[in-house]
Amino acid sequence: xxxxxxxxxxxxxxxxxxxxxxxxxxxxxxxxxxxxxxxxxxxxxxxxxxxxxxxxxxxxxxxxxxxxxxxxxxxxxxxxxxxxxxxxxxxxxxxxxxxxxxxxxxxxxxxxxxxxxxxxxxxxxxxxxxxxxxxxxxxxxxxxxxxxxxxxxxxxxxxxxxxxxxxxxxxxxxxxxxxxxxxxxxxxxxxxxxxxxxxxxxxxxxxxxxxxxxxxxxxxxxxxxxxxxxxxxxxxxxxxxxxxxxxxxxxxxxxxxxxxxxxxxxxxxxxxxxxxxxxxxxxxxxxxx
Amino acid sequence: xxxxxxxxxxxxxxxxxxxxxxxxxxxxxxxxxxxxxxxxxxxxxxxxxxxxxxxxxxxxxxxxxxxxxxxxxxxxxxxxxxxxxxxxxxxxxxxxxxxxxxxxxxxxxxxxxxxxxxxxxxxxxxxxxxxxxxxxxxxxxxxxxxxxxxxxxxxxxxxxxxxxxxxxxxxxxxxxxxxxxxxxxxxxxxxxxxxxxxxxxxxxxxxxxxxxxxxxxxxxxxxxxxxxxxxxxxxxxxxxxxxxxxxxxxxxxxxxxxxxxxxxxxxxxxxxxxxxxxxxxxxxxxxxx
DNA sequence: ATCACTTACGGGTGACGTAAAAATC
DNA sequence: GATTTTTACGTCACCCGTAAGTGAT
Numbered sequence: 220x221x222x223x224x225x226x227x228x229x230x231x232x233x234x235x236x237x238x239x240x241x242x243x244x245x246x247x248x249x250x251x252x253x254x255x256x257x258x259x260x261x262x263x264x265x266x267x268x269x270x271x272x273x274x275x276x277x278x279x280x281x282x283x284x285x286x287x288x289x290x291x292x293x294x295x296x297x298x299x300x301x302x303x304x305x306x307x308x309x310x311x312x313x314x315x316x317x318x319x320x321x322x323x324x325x326x327x328x329x330x331x332x333x334x335x336x337x338x339x340x341x342x343x344x345x346x347x348x349x350x351x352x353x354x355x356x357x358x359x360x361x362x363x364x365x366x367x368x369x370x371x372x373x374x375x376x377x378x379x380x381x382x383x384x385x386x387x388x389x390x391x392x393x394x395x396x397x398x399x400x401x402x403x404x405x406x407x408x409x410x411x412x413x414x415x416x417x418x419x420x421x422x423x424x425x426x427x428x429x430x431x432x433x434x435x436x437x438x439x440x441x442x443x444x445x446x447x448x449x450x451x452x453x454x455x456x457x458x459x460x461x462x463x464x465x466x467x468x469x470x471x472x473x474x475x476x477x478x479x480x481x482x483x484x485x486x487x488x489x490x491x492x493x494x495x496x497x498x499x500x501x502x503x504x505x506x507x508x
Numbered sequence: 509x510x511x512x513x514x515x516x517x518x519x520x521x522x523x524x525x526x527x528x529x530x531x532x533x534x535x536x537x538x539x540x541x542x543x544x545x546x547x548x549x550x551x552x553x554x555x556x557x558x559x560x561x562x563x564x565x566x567x568x569x570x571x572x573x574x575x576x577x578x579x580x581x582x583x584x585x586x587x588x589x590x591x592x593x594x595x596x597x598x599x600x601x602x603x604x605x606x607x608x609x610x611x612x613x614x615x616x617x618x619x620x621x622x623x624x625x626x627x628x629x630x631x632x633x634x635x636x637x638x639x640x641x642x643x644x645x646x647x648x649x650x651x652x653x654x655x656x657x658x659x660x661x662x663x664x665x666x667x668x669x670x671x672x673x674x675x676x677x678x679x680x681x682x683x684x685x686x687x688x689x690x691x692x693x694x695x696x697x698x699x700x701x702x703x704x705x706x707x708x709x710x711x712x713x714x715x716x717x718x719x720x721x722x723x724x725x726x727x728x729x730x731x732x733x734x735x736x737x738x739x740x741x742x743x744x745x746x747x748x749x750x751x752x753x754x755x756x757x758x759x760x761x762x763x764x765x766x767x768x769x770x771x772x773x774x775x776x777x778x779x780x781x782x783x784x785x786x787x788x789x790x791x792x793x794x795x796x797x
Numbered sequence: 798a799t800c801a802c803t804t805a806c807g808g809g810t811g812a813c814g815t816a817a818a819a820a821t822c
Numbered sequence: 823g824a825t826t827t828t829t830a831c832g833t834c835a836c837c838c839g840t841a842a843g844t845g846a847t
Contacts, residue, residue: 220512220584224812227509239826248814253828255812263588265595272820273826280595287587294583295509298576299552306554306569513837528801537839542803544837561845562801 221262223295226288228255229267233285238275259284308355311337312498315348315360318416319437320379320456321483325361332497342416352488359487359495363417366486374485374502381418381479382458382471384444384451391450391472398473401425408432410451412440421478422452444469510551512584515577517544518556522574527564548573597644600626601787604637604649607705608726609668609745610772614650621786631705641777648776648784652706655775663774663791670707670768671747671760673733673740680739680761687762690714697721699740701729710767711741733758 228245232252235241242249256275260267267281277285312329316322319342326338343351348360352371366373383399385392391399406428411419413435422431432449434440444451445467453471473479485502487495517534521541524530531538545564549556556570566574601618605611608631615627632640637649641660655662672688674681680688695717700708702724711720721738723729733740734756742760762768774791776784 220516220581221588222512223509224511237826247812249826250815250828250830251813257828258812263591263595265592270827272828274821275827279598280591283594284587284591287590291580291584291587292509295580298573298580299510301576302552302569302573303554305572306552309568526801536837538801539803539805539840540838542801546803547837559802561803563846564802 221259223292225255225259225262226292228252229259229281229285229288230292232256233277233282233289307337310335311339312495313339313356313358314341315351315357316340316342316416317345317348317361317363317483318342318379318418318481319412319414320454321361321376323460324456328501329498332501342414345417352486358491359485359498362484362486363481365482365484370489371486372489372492372499374499375506376483376485376502377505378480378482379454379456380481381421381474382453382455383474384453384469384471386448386450387468387470388448389450392470394472395470398475400475401479404450405429407450410434410440410444410447410449412437415452417481418452425476425478441467510548512581514544514548514551515581517541518548518570518574518577519581521545522566522571522578596626599624600628601784602628602645602647603630604640604646605629605631605705606634606637606650606652606772607631607668607707607770608701608703609743610650610665612749613745617790618787621790631703634706641775647780648774648787651773651775652770654771654773659778660775661778661781661788663788664795665772665774665791666794667769667771668743668745669770670710670763671742671744672763673742673758673760675737675739676757676759677737678739681759683761684759687764689764690768693739694718696739699723699729699733699736699738701726704741706770707741714765714767730756 228241231241231245232238235244238252238256239249242252245252256268263284265280265284267277267284269276269278312333314322314325314329316325322340322342326340329336329338341351341357345362348357348362349366351357352360361376365375383391383404391404394403402425405426407426408430409422409426409432411422411431411433413433422429434443441461451469453469458471485498492499517530520530520534521527524533527541527545528538531541534541545557552573554569554573556566556573557564558567601622603611603614603618605614611629611631615629618625618627630640630646634651637646637651638655640646641649650665654664672680672693680693683692691714694715696715697719698711698715698721700711700720700722702722711718723732730750740758742758747760774787781788
């Protein structure tokens with residue numbers, strides 16, 4: 220059999236045209252490359268080059284061999300990445316989310332449940348989530364509603380309620396204890412994170428007359444909010460998660476409309492339930508309590 | 509990149525099940541194989557095995573890697589044979605013939621015209637000759653008639669006339685100088701070579717009442733003929749080629765029917781004419797003289 | 798005790814680099 | 823003279839085999 224470095228040498232020569240150039244490209248000396256080419260011919264029992272005293276070029280057979288070598292090297296490379304990807308997929312819990320809330324919270328649990336696994340999280344539209352679930356990109360997805368399908372299982376996994384985040388001086392801050400409805404704040408301008416998944420559809424629908432100032436960077440967002448007097452959004456989940464490090468004077472007022480609460484559902488392919496057994500138990504236990 | 513010997517080692521382990529068995533199969537020591545497997549994991553940056561203290565097995569990733577390695581090794585092997593075949597095809601003049609005569613004579617010329625090339629000869633039916641010509645199996649073919657086609661060129665290349673080969677005591681031997689017709693010998697039993705291409709069709713058609721004793725081995729044939737009193741066949745070509753070493757008392761009588769003379773034609777693909785330029789010149793010059 | 802794998806150690810093959818020669822431009 | 827290839831030679835890497843150690847059957 221032919222060692223790979225010989226195939227690489229042949230391809231390099233084919234691409235570079237001269238032994239010297241190819242040797243430089245391969246970071247080896249030119250005589251070493253010359254020997255490799257001789258060795259390759261020797262192994263194949265075939266002459267691959269036209270040699271003059273100070274010039275060497277591929278002959279017909281050599282050109283063919285170089286082309287085939289390139290194909291083999293390519294498939295070797297494909298193999299390597301395929302193996303690495305497969306291994307990676309076996310060692311990462313990959314999930315897709317419809318909103319940032321669970322995407323921030325879930326990995327905290329996942330690293331507990333699967334301490335040896337990497338955790339990969341992505342936010343996507345619902346169609347892409349379901350697509351990714353089917354093609355193996357995601358081990359499970361978190362949707363904003365129940366999803367019934369013979370191929371999948373669907374487990375409720377908590378809810379998230381939207382809050383208005385207001386400066387104390389805001390007139391609506393008086394409703395601190397009663398709560399507010401979307402309609403009461405319709406028309407106001409809000410500061411908002413750029414990527415909030417389905418929340419975006421919801422707010423645009425429920426606050427049709429409002430304008431939204433988007434801030435893509437989540438890190439910068441809280442600074443922007445603190446520096447601004449504009450109303451913003453929060454949720455019970457983000458309030459809980461960030462309570463400690465938020466030192467803002469904002470007050471949070473619950474939104475009373477039922478649409479302001481999302482009941483999340485964890486959806487995975489039925490054939491993968493064994494793989495996520497621990498996660499399922501965890502969610503079920505949490506639901507019972 | 510991964511050296512081939514590592515892939516071979518992985519496949520061997522996959523096939524053999526244990527390192528010891530695989531090492532024996534590969535004719536290397538077991539520790540060497542153990543190290544190779546570690547090295548492979550190291551290069552890939554991925555673990556391929558489940559290891560207990562005295563047992564090692566492929567994990568999921570390892571199984572996948574072994575399967576892919578096998579595919580790569582296979583395509584490497586395919587590459588090697590393809591290169592060797594291609595090289596061989598560039599260095600051999602491969603021809604197909606419809607009768608043994610030209611198949612014996614032509615190589616004599618071909619080795620003169622292409623001293624560096626191997627010469628390969630085969631006898632086949634006309635359909636297979638044309639098929640082989642199209643698919644590259646034959647560089648050219650010798651047919652028993654002209655063949656006109658836009659893709660091919662056709663050059664007359666001599667003729668061969670059939671003779672009866674008789675013992676002097678045979679009644680028809682009297683026709684030594686006039687010649688004979690097929691009909692005059694119809695009904696006789698002939699000794700004949702087993703594989704004589706289109707001559708077979710011809711004799712069966714022209715001597716419908718005759719029986720033919722076949723002798724496959726061409727070496728044995730002349731001995732059989734000499735030892736027998738049965739009539740046989742010869743041709744001007746075989747008489748000329750074997751004149752020196754034939755010490756038989758047979759007399760040869762020309763067959764007068766026009767069908768008894770085949771006018772051979774050399775047919776090659778038009779696109780290959782450059783490759784066979786010297787052969788074409790040779791045939792044309794011979795035709796003019 | 799045997800088997801199977803890993804680790805440790807010493808040795809030899811072979812691939813590499815440097816140097817020099819030959820030939821072409 | 824500069825470039826390119828080949829040959830020669832010494833060196834070093836690395837792959838191998840032997841030997842020893844560990845744990846399981």
